[in-house]
Amino acid sequence: MLLDNKTIIVTGAASPRGIGKATARTLAAHGARVVILDLRREDAEAAAAELGTDHLGLACDVTDRDACVAAVRATLERYGRIDGLVNNAGVTQPVRTMDISGRDFDTIVDVNLRGTLYMSQAVLPAMKEQRGGSIVCMSSVSAQRGGGIFGGPHYSAAKAGVLGLAKAMAREFGADHIRINSITPGLIQTGITGDKLTHDMREEIIKGIPLGRLGDAADVANACLFLLSDLSSYLTGITLDVNGGMLIH
Numbered sequence: 001m002l003l004d005n006k007t008i009i010v011t012g013a014a015s016p017r018g019i020g021k022a023t024a025r026t027l028a029a030h031g032a033r034v035v036i037l038d039l040r041r042e043d044a045e046a047a048a049a050e051l052g053t054d055h056l057g058l059a060c061d062v063t064d065r066d067a068c069v070a071a072v073r074a075t076l077e078r079y080g081r082i083d084g085l086v087n088n089a090g091v092t093q094p095v096r097t098m099d100i101s102g103r104d105f106d107t108i109v110d111v112n113l114r115g116t117l118y119m120s121q122a123v124l125p126a127m128k129e130q131r132g133g134s135i136v137c138m139s140s141v142s143a144q145r146g147g148g149i150f151g152g153p154h155y156s157a158a159k160a161g162v163l164g165l166a167k168a169m170a171r172e173f174g175a176d177h178i179r180i181n182s183i184t185p186g187l188i189q190t191g192i193t194g195d196k197l198t199h200d201m202r203e204e205i206i207k208g209i210p211l212g213r214l215g216d217a218a219d220v221a222n223a224c225l226f227l228l229s230d231l232s233s234y235l236t237g238i239t240l241d242v243n244g245g246m247l248i249h
Contacts, residue, residue, distance in 0.1 A: 001031030002229040007079040009071070011062055011119055012089030014038035014047040017191035019138070020088040021047055022217035023224045027084075028055060030225060035075050037062070037089070062089045062115030068122040081130055084228040085123045087116040087137045087162075095152040105154045112158035116165060120180075124173065132177040134228045137166040138220075141186045141243050149187065149205070150196065159184075163239060170237035179236040181227045186243025188215040210245035 008027050013020030013036040024034045028051040036051075037060040038044040044057030056078055060071040075082055091111045093104060116137050127133030142148030143159035151159075163182050170180040187205055197205075206212060223242050226232050241247060 002225060002231065003027055003084075004031035005033070006031070006083035006228070007033045007035065007075065007081055008084035008086065008228060009035045009037060009075060009082060009119075009123065010086040010088055011037045011060065011115070013086075014040070014043035014057070015191055017189075017217070018088075019185065019188060019190060019217045019220045020086070023086055023088065023221040024048075024051060024055075026218065026221040026225050027228065028052060030229070032084075032228075033079055035071075035079075037071055062087075062119055063110040065118045065121070068115075068118045072122040072126065076126060082123050082126045083130075083133055085119060085133075085135045086224055086228070087119055087135065089115050089119075090138060092148075092151040092155050094150050095154075097153050100152060100154050104152075108152075108154045109158045109161070112155070113161040113165065116162050120165075120169060124178065127178045128173070128176045133179070134232075135166075135169070135178065135180040136224050136227050137162050137180065137182045139163050139166075139182045139184045139239070141184050141241070141247055144184060144241075144247055149201075166239075167237045174236055179227075179232070181232070181235060181237065182239045183220060183223050183227070184239055184241050184243065185220050186215055186241075186246050188217060188220060188242075190217055208246055209243070210248065213244065215242060215244060 010024045013024045035056045036048045041059035048055040048057030139162040140159040142156045166182045
């Protein structure tokens, strides 16, 4: 068991076909006690119950600092420690530069970037006291290539911000034995993307992927497992591409 008796929070992990839920399932299979955070308490509790008896589901809006602190407090009251955090909660919007409104920009940046900061701020004191922990920040290939199929420029900007934030935090908290890394998924088949790809779109995208297929949520979940486990104990501040080679250059 790579994560035996470790307590790990995963944000945005209640969507049936999402990366978060696949990650929660993988972590639980490797011995972790998983805390699922999502907007609706009922959804989070149901997702946690699917994992077994020793897991927890909590309502949390990651754009609300107080809600993040409350979720961490509830986790500590239940388990006494926090060993890992997966900053997975995110939203996207496929619009062009000139069509981005102020509200659009705020929504995308608030969830993807501000939420990553707030949740990290909430868990870091406990990790510092424990003298250890691992945080995984979910970015995107769109942060690296400039734009994506389902995300506008504001999404790329927010996800690029996640990369910078993670590296800066990794440098700041390395002395506390807290590792902070990022994952940049390519096109992953989830509830958000799966129903929006036509056959022709899918075939055209696959032509640009050396491994010849789209990614599955499990591919990202396994990367999270690696970064949260002791297998990656000498890695911090890295960006782990999970994209089938689509960004080779």
